[in-house]
Amino acid sequence: MGLIILKKQVSKRRHLWWRWLVGIIVVIALALFAAGSYFFSVAMVPSHKSFINNSNRISRSDPLYTQKMWFKRAPKQQWTMKSAQGDYRLVADYLPASHQTTRNVIILHGFMGRKEKMGEYATMFHRMGYNVLMPDARAHGQSQGKYIGYGWPERYDVRKWSEKLIARNGQQSQIVIFGVSMGGATTMMTSGIPLPHQVKALVEDCGYDSLNAELNYEAGNLYNIPQVIRAPLIASLSLINRVKNGFYVHQASSTAMLAHNHRPMMFIHGSKDTFVPTRMVYQNYAATRGPKRLWIVKGAKHAASYAKEPHEYPQRIARFLNQYVK
Structure with a gap:
């Protein structure tokens, strides 16, 4: 009789233990879901981000003041299209360029940026004699x-924007x-899909190697998780x-897409980048299969290589591109 009672007590304790265990797992799962939902809104939902400077102010002390002001005053055409889906x-x-070309x-702009924030780069390429197309990425700017x-x-x-350019400006x-930044990662991810033969070369500045790695890094860098x-x-x-957004985070990999790229690509990264750590560029550079060049800009912080080297930056890009774009 005592043995039966003992067995019942043990069984009851096991049952209680399993209930506690299941309860703890449910609580952890709910906590992770709540935390995941919060960080999804921070990372994926367009809104003001305290860690992003999106000021429209152009200071006269800015080394790229002239380029930014030229773009601000330059007449622009507005193009529209439907997204790929x-x-x-x-x-x-x-x-358009100042002469037939x-x-x-x-x-391509960065995270929570917009086309107007890329004015200095538009001026740079316009001075090189290029027609310049500056899209707002989906969920950014006017898009x-x-x-x-x-x-x-x-x-x-x-x-699709490249196909629109070809339709407008000819075969x-x-x-x-x-x-630059997210735009640099977009450039690298684009390099790995089939593209029109008219796409001759690519240049990325401070793009991440993968979204998973960047989110992991920022979770520690910004939130000390x-x-x-x-x-x-x-x-x-x-x-x-x-x-909600159609893809798993680990799928969005610049490095994986670069493994399919055979077009010429130039990689630029600041040596003092603490937002997209400089180490990421080496993996990206190693992955691409086409002609390539790497420039680590000494002392430059995130997305600040042009401002750090306002004369050398366009010269280096022009020298690289002139080998492939005639």
Whole structure:
């Protein structure tokens, strides 16, 4: 009789233990989902971000003041098209070259940026004799969209913009794709899909090697989240992103797409970049299969290489591109 009672007590304790265990797992899962939902809104939903400087002010002390002011005053055409999936209206500014040319460039902005923030780069390429097309990425600026894609869905939008350029400027068009930060990652991701033969070369400045690595890094850099928590947190965010935004975080890899690229590409990165760490550029550079060049700009912070070297920056890009765009 005592043995039976003992067995019942043990069974009851096991049952209680399993209930506690299941309860703890449910609580952890709910906590991860809540945290994943919060960071999804921070990372994927367009809104004001405290860690991004999107001021419109142009200071006279800015080393690129002249370039920015020229762009601000330059007459622009507005182009529109549907996104590659046909769900959003996308908007771009177009600045034709001052003379007839086959040279064209598509300039891609960064996270929570917009086409107007790329004015100094537009001026640079315009001075090189290029027609300049500057799209607002989906969910940025004047373009429609619910969520930020970090270059993954946008790569097909970029291809569609290139086809629009060719339709407008002719089959003899030569196209360069250029991007900074998220725009640099978009450039690299675009390089790995089939593109019109008119796309001759690409230039990326401070793009990340993968979205997963960048989110992991920023979770520690901006929020001091311990490494042991980051993996399940990003997994939760990734699942939410798959449902709402159409892809898992680990899919958005610049490095993986560069492995399919055989076009010439130039890589630029500041040596003092703490937003997209400088180490990421080496993996990207190693991955691409075409002619390539790497320039680490000494002392430059994130997306500040042009401002750090306002004379050398356009010279180096021009020397690289002139080998492939005639």
